[in-house]
Amino acid sequence: MTTVSNDDLFAYALRLGDDSLILGQRLGEWCAKSPEMELDIALMNTALDVLGRARGFLTYAGQVEGNGRDEDALAFLRDVEAFGNVLLVEQPNGNFADTIARQFLFDAFDLPFMEALAASADETLSAIAAKAVKETAYHLRFSREWTIRLGDGTEESHARMQAAVNEMWPYVHELFEMDAVEERLCAAGVAVDRAALRDRFERTVADTLAEATLTRPETSWRPVGGRHGRHTEQFGHLLAEMQWMQRAYPGCTW
């Protein structure tokens, strides 16, 4: 087995943490705004799960890096170009269908991903993933059911759900992108081979869209760049909000 470089491991744990953190931040924006109080609870629940794993990944990233940065230093004291999350998770909440589409596409990827990561040679990543698997199975059930409910609901909900899937779809490709960091970690049995997850993802999507009477979008646009800090313009506004306290009151204990 190849030796794993700390730089690679740091980058990997960081980007996984960022995916979870930013998704959690977006979900938190739904608080007290959902179509039903039960949905408020469900969305907060998903937010809690992903924020929980964000804490695990970021804490681990900080340990691996060894420069004394903890989860909060990593979450609150980096600027846009240092965030490695995929563009999908930073997409604005839009209407409820947009949020469900973002969540469903993420979950459909995330379940096989976390299952595979649970088998990682890295014990910390494996432990975080093992816990995440159960949570994500639940998230997927929720987002899948709502995709179906909205897709096969009223005319209006069908149109909105289809528009939402169309809007979010281009961003799924980045979920399967491997770079040199992940290739090396994958060879070492630490990182997940994302390409190998595509079939299962496509089956989940195909089944769900069929049941939801929705059409799989075909677009030639495959935006990437999130992994290397090239985010959307909305992302800076998200950070301005998320990081406000640590930026305005540096060096405090909260």
Added chain:
Amino acid sequence: MTTVSNDDLFAYALRLGDDSLILGQRLGEWCAKSPEMELDIALMNTALDVLGRARGFLTYAGQVEGNGRDEDALAFLRDVEAFGNVLLVEQPNGNFADTIARQFLFDAFDLPFMEALAASADETLSAIAAKAVKETAYHLRFSREWTIRLGDGTEESHARMQAAVNEMWPYVHELFEMDAVEERLCAAGVAVDRAALRDRFERTVADTLAEATLTRPETSWRPVGGRHGRHTEQFGHLLAEMQWMQRAYPGCTW
């Protein structure tokens, strides 16, 4: 003539600066989003004018304070409770009618206010106000005309404009509020006697609403607190955005 305390003068210049700054910040949010490109230009133009006088007032406040704070330290390094602007100017943009209502009510007050301040015994305040008078006369013409156009336009625009006036109206009362600081400065010929402006304000409003076929709202709600740092919940979000750079990169020259 009474002597003027630096504390009073600082507080006064600061709150005038804050009124202008926060209104300018809100207007800037319209950039590239207006109903017509000409309106983008007009709103940017108003933003430029009020930001310009914000610079004047805040720079002067910093000089009077004498602690080395310049306009940027004052604009970007205070938290919510230290801002003294009225609640009216921090109200979210809403739709175009909401912005016009906010602007019209502000301008209808601001023109007599700036005219009176131009006669201030304080030369700096007087000079800023003298310049502002011409600008505000133009702002008022613009916001008044649009109040009329929307009020006496279509059924939809009438309903929206009336709703906007109703929404913004409660906040006008704070514009006329005098506290001990202003009473003292007023006695010294430095500050404007706000109460004395009410008649002219009411006439402008009455004329305009009549021409716009709109009704003057009657509400018992007269929210205040902005002068003493008790703002709305939206205000913290405005600051998080406005202050991002100075907070994230402290001590830099830009």
Added chain:
Amino acid sequence: MKDALSGPDPREAAFQATVDSEGKIEPKDWMPEAYRKTLIRQISQHAHSEIIGMQPEGNWIGRAPTLRRKVALVAKVQDEAGHGLYLYSAAETLGASRDDMVDALIDGRAKYSTIFNYPTLTWADIGTIGWLVDGAAIINQVALCRTSYGPYARAMVRICKEESFHQRQGYEILVDLCQGTAEQKRMAQESLNRWWWPALMMFGPSDDNSPNSAQSMAWKIKRLSNDELRQRFVDQSVPQAEYLGLTIPDPDLKWNAERGHYDFGEVPWDEFMEVLKGNGPCNRQRMEARRKARDDGAWVREAALAHAAKRAARAEKSAA
């Protein structure tokens, strides 16, 4: 139902006997209409307070200063939504419908705690809400754990446990602020200055001005008077403020050895009445946010119903 010809309803006497002997009234038991209505009003107000209370705290989820605090805040707000639902269910056991109750809230016919009409302006407010607002709520709710209506009493037992946890978390936030920098401590003090009096108002008008209280006490819906609860809250909060090193913004506050309680100044009842009338800093905003959530989500609820109907129709067809 009372029969005018036959004198007092014997069921009413039985009901009152159960109440007097600390028994619980259950949904299927007979109860006076006024008791039912009072309970529905009180429980639904309590539910509304939980739901509206999500807004001021939710305002800081995006800006919580650490991930640990962010997670705790999300969990807390989620608990509040849960409490709201739990309480609406308790009210439904009395024959009220949740949709009607929510409509009454949004139309302004129903009330909720005036405290949630104040804005959260700084992070310290999240601490203060936990400490004082949840603290006051617990004092109310502990008393209600012995309320005469069974489902409400049981809801209170469950809710009290979670609220205590929330209160501790809130207080901890303030401990961190008060042991932190001068700026942090100032933030805590400024927050206390804003929330102290509104927190005292949470117990309702003084007993002299609380017309419904006597009947509620007789029915054991209420177990302690507003002023008794308020005194309990003040007595509990003063040493907590002292530990934090914060000054309660009441010049009349002082220990009264004779009474064995703290004396305190007159609550600004004018402000209370204004907020109650709808003229607090955030009344309009809170209602507007609730209305917007309901209206923006209408298509989602319609879709869920339509989908359920389609499913049911398909199931019927395949069963046939």
Added chain:
Amino acid sequence: MKDALSGPDPREAAFQATVDSEGKIEPKDWMPEAYRKTLIRQISQHAHSEIIGMQPEGNWIGRAPTLRRKVALVAKVQDEAGHGLYLYSAAETLGASRDDMVDALIDGRAKYSTIFNYPTLTWADIGTIGWLVDGAAIINQVALCRTSYGPYARAMVRICKEESFHQRQGYEILVDLCQGTAEQKRMAQESLNRWWWPALMMFGPSDDNSPNSAQSMAWKIKRLSNDELRQRFVDQSVPQAEYLGLTIPDPDLKWNAERGHYDFGEVPWDEFMEVLKGNGPCNRQRMEARRKARDDGAWVREAALAHAAKRAARAEKSAA
């Protein structure tokens, strides 16, 4: 219009003679349909670019780091809106309507400069846009000040002056960053890394792949080829980057003493084609924002028309 029976239209010869002798074609002059269409396409694209270009810069108005910079940025974006209107007017002298042109933009039938499909992620991008994007625009526009269509040429003269001012402001922003902290300088370099190649693409495809260029050159709509303009831009930018102490992200960039120009690497034309097709990072977002502004503002424009009609009717009535 050409008459098939009578050979070449003599008006066409007169037109070409005017062009060849550096005369200006004016709105009422006869001109070939293809000339008119080419101009409408080019001027409206230019107008669209000004209007769409407001978005990436407008994204930083709320976050400009000083009040001076905020005011300058608002003024700049306002200028761009003015340029857009000015250019739409120039196109209208050729018989196009602004509404049609804007509809074509929003429907995706019309193009605008690909550069505005890149996001502004840091404050440094505001500097870089001023320096490189306005810099490139000026090089294009200086050449266009001598374009054969009078109103367009005059618009360019006016616009060029303001753009020079904008470019200087943008460069100054970068000077401050590059003379600032290490973090600021890094921010400037990172920004340059993202914008350099997209800026080079602003001059359009290389001459070999620019089929319309020959006719445009003959009509003196265009005065210099894409590659000539691009070379001019590189030659101008390299010493400016050197002064800033920034590295242009092109390993092939080097001075060619023989040519008296900088050699530079191959522009990533694949990316250019993708962005042109609609697949840049922000194409969808830019169009959506424009569409939203148009749709959200429809009621305002309708109200203005309705009010104007009411006024006119009242004026007529009182005149009668």
